[in-house]
Each structure stands twice: as structure tokens, then as C-alpha cells.
Amino acid sequence: MDDVRWLSAEEQEIWRAYLSATVAFSAHIDRQMRQDSGMPMAYYEILVRLSEAPHRRLRMSELADVSLSSRSRLSHAVAALERNGWVERRPADGDRRGWVCALTEDGYAALAAAAPGHVTTVREHIFDVLTPEQLQSLRDIGEAISAGLRTECAAARAEDEAGADACDS
Amino acid sequence: MDDVRWLSAEEQEIWRAYLSATVAFSAHIDRQMRQDSGMPMAYYEILVRLSEAPHRRLRMSELADVSLSSRSRLSHAVAALERNGWVERRPADGDRRGWVCALTEDGYAALAAAAPGHVTTVREHIFDVLTPEQLQSLRDIGEAISAGLRTECAAARAEDEAGADACDS
DNA sequence: TAACGGTGGTTGAACTCTCAACACCAGCGG
DNA sequence: CCGCTGGTGTTGAGAGTTCAACCACCGTTA
Numbered sequence: 001m002d003d004v005r006w007l008s009a010e011e012q013e014i015w016r017a018y019l020s021a022t023v024a025f026s027a028h029i030d031r032q033m034r035q036d037s038g039m040p041m042a043y044y045e046i047l048v049r050l051s052e053a054p055h056r057r058l059r060m061s062e063l064a065d066v067s068l069s070s071r072s073r074l075s076h077a078v079a080a081l082e083r084n085g086w087v088e089r090r091p092a093d094g095d096r097r098g099w100v101c102a103l104t105e106d107g108y109a110a111l112a113a114a115a116p117g118h119v120t121t122v123r124e125h126i127f128d129v130l131t132p133e134q135l136q137s138l139r140d141i142g143e144a145i146s147a148g149l150r151t152e153c154a155a156a157r158a159e160d161e162a163g164a165d166a167c168d169s
Numbered sequence: 170m171d172d173v174r175w176l177s178a179e180e181q182e183i184w185r186a187y188l189s190a191t192v193a194f195s196a197h198i199d200r201q202m203r204q205d206s207g208m209p210m211a212y213y214e215i216l217v218r219l220s221e222a223p224h225r226r227l228r229m230s231e232l233a234d235v236s237l238s239s240r241s242r243l244s245h246a247v248a249a250l251e252r253n254g255w256v257e258r259r260p261a262d263g264d265r266r267g268w269v270c271a272l273t274e275d276g277y278a279a280l281a282a283a284a285p286g287h288v289t290t291v292r293e294h295i296f297d298v299l300t301p302e303q304l305q306s307l308r309d310i311g312e313a314i315s316a317g318l319r320t321e322c323a324a325a326r327a328e329d330e331a332g333a334d335a336c337d338s
Numbered sequence: 339t340a341a342c343g344g345t346g347g348t349t350g351a352a353c354t355c356t357c358a359a360c361a362c363c364a365g366c367g368g
Numbered sequence: 369c370c371g372c373t374g375g376t377g378t379t380g381a382g383a384g385t386t387c388a389a390c391c392a393c394c395g396t397t398a
Binding site for chain 1: 173174175176180182183184186187188189190191192193194195196197237284285288289291292293294295296297298299302303304305306307308309310311312313314315316317318321
């Protein structure tokens with residue numbers, strides 16, 4: 001385990017460029033969302049995914065998967081959103097363990113109010129500063145990284161029969 | 170302000186690819202750092218920047234800038250790192266307002282212990298899954314996004330004489 | 339020297355996230 | 369019918385972040 005493949009000087013520059021941009025931009029977009037709409041980006045993502053689901057409702061576990069959050073985080077987040085009157089929790093029919101989370105009219109209105117500012121921020125800082133070629137490359141890069149994370153989870157699950165494989169988001 | 174330039178279907182796919190990858194990867198690398206070294210990525214970044222500074226020490230404000238964190242966050246973080254014995258705070262000479270933060274030997278040892286696992290994770294999920302062309306593109310993309318964020322700050326400062334321009338990281 | 343706006347840094351409260359239990363139920367095998 | 373394993377979702381405590389004051393000090397100006 002001592003033969004670490006350290007980063008070359010050029011690799012370090014690439015890694016720093018990636019890290020700086022993603023950290024700074026995610027901070028920027030999160031701050032924009034909090035200031036203009038009073039919720040963090042993670043909550044906005046939950047509302048978006050709900051709004052795109054059939055009947056604007058989703059099982060908690062599915063909602064956790066698509067909104068890129070852990071189950072525990074989703075539980076806390078939905079509790080907060082419910083206090084705002086933006087979502088409702090109802091028992092799932094057919095499985096007395098499960099719950100479905102449904103977007104309310106107020107929640108949809110809050111989402112509609114938040115969307116313009118969010119989209120404008122994304123356009124200004126991503127689509128307006130990158131060339132079409134860079135955007136295509138960005139898609140490929142994102143998919144490659146996501147695929148790499150998924151295959152690591154699969155590999156960990158396969159070779160690790162002792163459970164607890166730490167691969168939830 | 171009603172003419173929002175919404176995202177096309179293809180733009181939405183690109184944005185989703187970017188968002189999924191960055192959120193999932195940052196969660197992954199943060200979890201790796203917490204499990205293996207007991208500190209979040211933000212703290213590791215602080216130690217790294219300190220270790221690269223002359224005499225392994227830096228003014229608080231400079232440290233905040235290079236480690237991509239707000240002043241408040243850095244204050245709390247350095248307080249925690251100081252409790253671990255990994256950094257020390259000393260008054261800055263020449264300016265009785267300021268403080269310099271210095272990496273201790275224990276802090277350097279903690280950084281050296283954390284680095285291999287961190288670098289391995291970065292290599293496996295970035296450099297091993299992307300082509301040389303994609304890596305070059307990733308650097309350009311990161312620099313373009315960072316530049317866009319900086320120019321927005323400059324523009325906001327220029328046209329906004331009422332102060333409070335919200336451009337700290 | 340006294341006032342004053344600007345900078346450096348801290349603090350505390352509220353909020354969000356993570357982690358490790360925990361409760362509950364489904365499905366299956368004895 | 370009971371136990372057992374696994375999946376669903378929640379809870380509470382602790383850690384980390386944000387935001388809005390706040391204090392102390394600098395440099396400038398009157």
C-alpha cells in the first residue's frame with residue numbers, strides 16, 4: 001500500500017482547477033438559492049425531482065436516489081419542507097414500511113418562483129463561459145466520473161461479503 | 170426580468186451530468202477523508218495550503234482566500250484544528266488586528282498520513298477514468314468557470330456603490 | 339487628537355449534514 | 369407460526385456551515 005501514484009505537477013494543476021471551480025461555483029449557486037428563495041440547493045433539487053415525477057409524488061427511497069442525497073438527509077430535509085407546507089408525506093399503499101412524498105401547490109409555487117434565478121445563474125456561469133465543444137466535453141467528463149463512482153460501488157459490493165459497503169450517495 | 174433564457178433539453182442534460190458528477194464525487198471524497206483521517210475535506214485543504222506556504226504559516230485572511238473558505242468558516246475550522254494540536258495561532262507582527270496560522274509538527278504528520286488515501290481516491294476517480302484530451306479540457310473548463318465567477322465579482326463591485334457585494338467565497 | 343470609514347477576525351445562534359442506532363415491516367425458511 | 373434476514377425510513381447527537389452582528393485596529397481626514 002506504500003506505492004502511491006502521486007500526481008505530477010501538471011496533474012496537480014488540473015486537479016486544482018477542477019476543485020477550485022466546483023467548490024467556488026457550488027458555493028455561489030447555493031448562496032444565490034438561499035438568498036433569493038430561502039432554501040439550500042439540496043432542497044431545490046428535491047422539489048425539482050418531485051415536480052418531474054408522475055403525479056408529483058415519489059417514494060422516499062426513490063426520491064433519495066434521484067436527488068443525490070442519503071436517506072437520513074432526505075428525512076431531515078422533507079421534515080423541513082413539510083414545515084414550510086411545500087411537501088406532504090402519506091403512507092405508501094401496498095407496503096406499510098414506505099412513505100410517499102408529494103409536492104403541494106405551495107411547493108410548486110415556491111419552485112416556480114425559485115427557478116428563474118437559478119437557471120439564470122447556471123446559464124451565466126456555465127453556458128455563457130464555455131464553448132460548445134467544452135460543453136460537449138463537460139457532459140462526457142461528468143458521465144465518466146459518475147460511471148466510475150458507480151462501478152466502484154458495484155465492485156465493492158461484489159468483493160465484499162461482509163456488508164456495509166458505504167456506497168449510498 | 171421576465172425573459173429568462175431557459176435551458177434546452179440538451180443543455181439540461183449537460184447540466185445534470187455536471188451536477189450529478191460533482192455532487193457525487195465531492196460526497197465520495199469527503200466521506201473518504203472523514204473515515205480515513207477524521208477530518209472533512211475543507212480541513213484537509215487548509216492543512217495543504219498551510220504546508221505549501223513559506224515557513225508553513227499564513228495570515229488568516231490569506232489562508233481563507235487560498236483555501237476557498239469564508240472568514241467565518243476559517244475561524245471555526247482553525248479553532249477546531251487548534252484543539253487537535255494541528256495548527257497554532259500567533260499574533261501577526263506589524264498589524265495588531267491580524268493573526269497568523271501556523272502548521273505544527275503534529276499537523277504536518279496528520280497531513281502526511283492523510284495524503285496517500287486522498288491522492289489515490291483522486292487518481293482512481295478522475296485521472297483513471299478520463300482521457301488525456303478530457304483532462305486538458307477539464308482544466309480549461311475549470312479555469313473558465315473560475316474566471317467567470319471572478320469577473321462577476323469585479324462587475325458587481327464596480328457598478329454597485331452601495332457596498333455589500335457578496336463576493337467572498 | 340479625535341472622528342470615521344474600512345479591514346481583520348471572532349462569536350453565537352440557527353440551520354444543515356453525517357453517523358450510528360433504532361423501530362418497523364416484508365419476505366422467506368423452518 | 370416463529371424467527372431471521374434485509375429493506376424502509378426515522379431519530380438524536382455531534383459536527384460543520386452560514387449569517388448577522390460585533391469588537392478591535394488601521395489609515396485617513398479634519
